[in-house]
Amino acid sequence: MSDVAWIVVAAVVKSAIAIGALLTIFAYMTLVERRVIARFQRRVGPNRAGPLGLLQPLADGMKMAFKEQIIPTKARRLIFVLSPAISVFVALIAFAVVPLGNTTTWGTSPVAIAWAPFIADLNVGVLYMLAISSLAVYGIVLGGWSSGNHYSLLGALRSAAQMVSYEVSIGLALAGVLMLSGTLSMVGIVHAQVAQGIWFILAQPLAFVLYAIAATAEVNRAPFDLPEAEQELVAGYLTEFSGLRWSLYQMAEYINMITVSSIAATLFFGGWTLGGLEGIPGMPFVWYTIKVAIFLFIFIWVRATLPRIRYDQLMKVGWQALLPLSIINLVFTGLAVALGWPWWASGLFGLGVLLIVAVVLYNRLRLRQAMERQSGEAVPLALPSSVRLVRIAPATASESGDGVVAAPAAPAESVTTS
Amino acid sequence: MQTEERATTLEVDESEQLEGGARRDYMTINMGPQHPSTHGVLRLILTLDGETIVKAQPDIGYLHTGIEKTAEGKSYFKALVVTDRMDYLAPLANNLGYSLAVEKLLGIEVPERALYARVILAELQRIASHLVWLGTSALDLGAQSVFLYCFREREIILDIFELCSGVRMMTSYIMPGGLQADLPPGFEQRVRDFLALFPKRLREYHDLLTNNRLWVDRTKGICKLPAEDAVRLGCTGATLRGSGVAYDVRKAFPYGGYERFDFDIPVGANGDVYDRYLVRMLEMDQSLRIIQQALDGLPGGPWQVDDPKIVPPPKYMVSSNMEALIHHFKLYTEGYRPPAGEVYVRTESPKGELGFYMVSDGSARPYRMHVRAPSFANLQALPLMIQGAFVADVVAAIGSIDIVLGEVDR
Numbered sequence: 037m038s039d040v041a042w043i044v045v046a047a048v049v050k051s052a053i054a055i056g057a058l059l060t061i062f063a064y065m066t067l068v069e070r071r072v073i074a075r076f077q078r079r080v081g082p083n084r085a086g087p088l089g090l091l092q093p094l095a096d097g098m099k100m101a102f103k104e105q106i107i108p109t110k111a112r113r114l115i116f117v118l119s120p121a122i123s124v125f126v127a128l129i130a131f132a133v134v135p136l137g138n139t140t141t142w143g144t145s146p147v148a149i150a151w152a153p154f155i156a157d158l159n160v161g162v163l164y165m166l167a168i169s170s171l172a173v174y175g176i177v178l179g180g181w182s183s184g185n186h187y188s189l190l191g192a193l194r195s196a197a198q199m200v201s202y203e204v205s206i207g208l209a210l211a212g213v214l215m216l217s218g219t220l221s222m223v224g225i226v227h228a229q230v231a232q233g234i235w236f237i238l239a240q241p242l243a244f245v246l247y248a249i250a251a252t253a254e255v256n257r258a259p260f261d262l263p264e265a266e267q268e269l270v271a272g273y274l275t276e277f278s279g280l281r282w283s284l285y286q287m288a289e290y291i292n293m294i295t296v297s298s299i300a301a302t303l304f305f306g307g308w309t310l311g312g313l314e315g316i317p318g319m320p321f322v323w324y325t326i327k328v329a330i331f332l333f334i335f336i337w338v339r340a341t342l343p344r345i346r347y348d349q350l351m352k353v354g355w356q357a358l359l360p361l362s363i364i365n366l367v368f369t370g371l372a373v374a375l376g377w378p379w380w381a382s383g384l385f386g387l388g389v390l391l392i393v394a395v396v397l398y399n400r401l402r403l404r405q406a407m408e409r410q411s412g413e414a415v416p417l418a419l420p421s422s423v424r425l426v427r428i429a430p431a432t433a434s435e436s437g438d439g440v441v442a443a444p445a446a447p448a449e450s451v452t453t454s
Numbered sequence: 455m456q457t458e459e460r461a462t463t464l465e466v467d468e469s470e471q472l473e474g475g476a477r478r479d480y481m482t483i484n485m486g487p488q489h490p491s492t493h494g495v496l497r498l499i500l501t502l503d504g505e506t507i508v509k510a511q512p513d514i515g516y517l518h519t520g521i522e523k524t525a526e527g528k529s530y531f532k533a534l535v536v537t538d539r540m541d542y543l544a545p546l547a548n549n550l551g552y553s554l555a556v557e558k559l560l561g562i563e564v565p566e567r568a569l570y571a572r573v574i575l576a577e578l579q580r581i582a583s584h585l586v587w588l589g590t591s592a593l594d595l596g597a598q599s600v601f602l603y604c605f606r607e608r609e610i611i612l613d614i615f616e617l618c619s620g621v622r623m624m625t626s627y628i629m630p631g632g633l634q635a636d637l638p639p640g641f642e643q644r645v646r647d648f649l650a651l652f653p654k655r656l657r658e659y660h661d662l663l664t665n666n667r668l669w670v671d672r673t674k675g676i677c678k679l680p681a682e683d684a685v686r687l688g689c690t691g692a693t694l695r696g697s698g699v700a701y702d703v704r705k706a707f708p709y710g711g712y713e714r715f716d717f718d719i720p721v722g723a724n725g726d727v728y729d730r731y732l733v734r735m736l737e738m739d740q741s742l743r744i745i746q747q748a749l750d751g752l753p754g755g756p757w758q759v760d761d762p763k764i765v766p767p768p769k770y771m772v773s774s775n776m777e778a779l780i781h782h783f784k785l786y787t788e789g790y791r792p793p794a795g796e797v798y799v800r801t802e803s804p805k806g807e808l809g810f811y812m813v814s815d816g817s818a819r820p821y822r823m824h825v826r827a828p829s830f831a832n833l834q835a836l837p838l839m840i841q842g843a844f845v846a847d848v849v850a851a852i853g854s855i856d857i858v859l860g861e862v863d864r
Contacts, residue, residue: 077602186483190505190845259596259668262846343668344596346846347505397667 039146046150054155055128062290063093069336076340096283103279110184111276119182120277120284123175127291130168133161134298135223137308137320153321154223161222162214165299166207169254173199175288176256180273191272194262194347201354202253208362209246212369213303216240216379226307232379237304239379242365242386244304246358251296253350256289258339262347297331298324357393364389480508485848487516493590493852494859496833505844510837514830517863525823529789530556530630533820538624540825541861543586546579546615547803549628554709555799555810556630559792560764565756568632569711573748574645575618575628576710576801577741581652582611583804583856584734591731591853592663595672600662607655614644631765632758645749649742656738664735673728677839677851680725687838688831691806692733693855697725703802710801715747727847727854734856763790789818805829805856825864829857 067082067089074081085091107116137153158164173196180192213236214220217228229235237244253260262272274285301307305327308320345353365386372382481502487495495516501509521540525533537552538545550572557564564572589604612622617638619627627634663669679689684697694701702719704712720736722729758765762781771778794816800809806828813822832855839851 073598077599078606079602186481189481190483194505261596340599341662342597343592343663343666343672344846345668346672347844349671 042147043150046147047155050151050155051132054131058128058131058291058294059287061294062287063097065290065294065332066096066286067092068332069339072333072336073340076337100280100283105279105281106276108184108276112182112184115178115182116276117281119175119179120281120288121175122178123172123288124284124291126168126172126175127288127295130165130172130295131291131298132156133158133164133222134295135226135302135307136324138226139223157221157223159224160220162210162220162225162299162303165222165295166203166210169292169295170199170203172288172292175285176273179277179285183273183276185276187271187275188273191262191275195256195273197347198253198256198260198262198350198354201351202250202358205246205250205354205358205362206254208359208366209243209250210299210303212240212243212362212365212382215366215369215373216382222302222307225303226309229306230309234379235304235306239383240304240365240369240386241383242361242389243369244300245390246362246365247300247304250354250358251300252335252338253354255292255296257293257335259342259345260350261339261344262350293332293335294328297328297335300331301327361389361393478503493857496852496857496859496862498836498848500845500848502845505846507840507843507845507848510840510848512833512836514833514859514862517859519860519864521864522823522825525820527819529818530559530792530820531785531789533823534629535624535626537825538626539860540827540864541583541803541805541808541829541858542623543858544579544583544804545624545626546575546628547583547801547808549626550576550710551799551801551803551808551810553628553630554801555797555812556792558797558799559795559812559814560630560790561793562631562759562761562764564632564759566753567637567755567757570748570752571633571637571757572628572710573712573715574745574752575615577745577748578611578614578645578648580741580804581738582608584738585611587734587804587853587856588659588731591850591856592669594849594853595669597663597669600659603655603658603662607652610648610651614641614648617641617644629765631761632756636757637752642749642752645745649746649749652742653739656735660735664732670728672846672850673731673854674726675724676727676847677843677854678724678726679835679839683838684725684835687834689806689835689855690828690831691802691804691856692730692737693806693832693835695720696722696730696733696854698723703800703807707800709799712744714751715744717743727850730854791816791818800826803828805858805861806832825861827861827864829855829859829861833857833862 070092071081071083071089081089082092083089085095107113132155135152135154135157139149139152139157176195176199177192180188180190180195183189213225216232216236216239217225219225219228225236252258256262274282277285301324307327308324310319310323313319313323365382368385369382371377372385483500483502485498485500487497497513497516499511499513500507519539521536524536528536534549534552537548540548585604585608589601589608592598592600592604615625615627616622618641619625619634621627679693679697681697681699684694685699689697690701690703698721700719700721703709704717705719717740720733720740722733762778763785766785767775767778767781772782773779792814794814796811796813798809798811800807802808807826808828809826811822811824811826812820815821836851836855839855840848843851
């Protein structure tokens, strides 16, 4: 066979493996998430199906597959059926450029290179990733709109606004890394980190934090899970979907989580490398997995802890906080690169900005809740000034009803406070 | 043709002509009665401009149980049981209100031990109810772990109730004339254990939410209810106190021995979701104080009035004493007959002012039992609160007024 044929075979096999692996990881990710959140919440979590609940994803899959797939009468059928597929498709192909290991070293022929542990090493890898993840919004918007349900529509619109806003910050945050590495290729970026002897998190801490926040919003995870906010919009764009179509959306969400975690690991944490230990055969994949797993765990952790942000506040954070900060970071990194400053210049700058932001936020919270407690007994806790304890002398005459101390119409000022 | 029709009927339900030929379209959504965060079967008809609420109309009645009417067909002794089902998150508070009303009709006073026990139980019930409120309202805003932590503590309280009455929720333990049974041995210790544990847990909730930036953003300044409107609409409880009006029935019209205990009333200032939240959080502290005092002063002695016409005789006497058997029979078949007249008794239930208006015509059954349900009155403030707010704020507002639909529709 010709080289081209071998390359095609390699690509197909690797794609098949990647898709199979992603779907399996998705299935077990749901299990892990449920178990971990259960631990956070002092529950046990699903542990009935198989040892440790390991067969739970299988059971869930079976249930979903046999569920009736309802198409509402008001729905636009074709789009309704297609949009979950769009979501999953986009989520899957975004993974194509994620490198799980180095380029192959056992040959220089095109065939040998084709078997490297990534599907493609595009020279515009990061750009490709950004472009594809922007497409993800179509699956959600079309799905929500075609459902013919108001809740779905609201969820879809939220999602559109959210993804468009955060896309910008992601792009600008990543641009700092790209300047340092001088390449858009994912593999090239890891090589650049090895060559410079640092992980880019050290040089770009601000960009990483911005990316982490924006990526969480990008994949619609808590606390930015507004499009499917179950307490407000029932299930957002998912409301009318059932059975396999519903699980396709879930699949897309989890695969997107894996993808953004992979980007973070690759761009900021040296991808498959770990201080030279990647030389051991088979280990690059392990390091990569560990890094991604840590990010996925943080996703779950955050979900178990934080309340949901409101739609307009989300927009405000995106445009008024993340965007300016990422531009500042971009400008400074540009300066540093142009003037040939060492990596720690931009690193220190990023840390400084983060520190300033943290101090400002902390002080604002303190100011808003300047404490002045009248009665200091009960909880030894800093309380906002708006709520105070009122000491009312118990009325002497009861029953008859003339012992009114604070008549309902009396405003608060007339009440004596201790 | 059909597609066009769909397109116009779906997204736009109402529109308004603006000057300059522009048009503003509104969308109507039905929030509820089946909705995850309407706390039961409340239906809200929301007219939206984007995500902003233009008009909100609560529609109640989906949980109509006819409890008031049912009570008219039962003897006083038995109508107690239906009151449990009104505010099903605070059955003992309902029992207390009902019992006080009937006792006032009968003109009897319960013994000291019953008085103190009732206060302890009512305050435990207040904490349990507030825990459900805290958990669900946090869940509504997406903080899901708090929900399960709250239910963990509520479980302890329900265990105490089970210890007393054998039932976890619909206890009917407080009854006209005292308590169904004496406080069981071990009760005091269990409550003291809870008192020792709970402040730490309360602190955890504060840590999770009170100064959490996201939580503050979601609640501070949201869905304000001015004090005048709160008074005008008849709001009571934390909904009223959050707006800055220091009105608590336990202080304003002391009942059931509350005048003996030293406690404060938390009062807000802004009338927003955050103040209502904090008021309830601090109320739990105060409840702990009351329980502590009541527990320290809990006297021994009888726990029921010494009147076999009103409270059933002990079971062992029924099988050995002719008088007791007759009393038992008469009480369960016919009940007692309070003198004709009418009373209104107000209590501070966890939700607000719970009033029982009872009319007796001298027969064994109430001629009329009207319940002034705090949730019902508080719910009226909802459209005002959420005017101009976002859809996401609606659930925050519903959570913050802490309604129980069983009580709204009784």
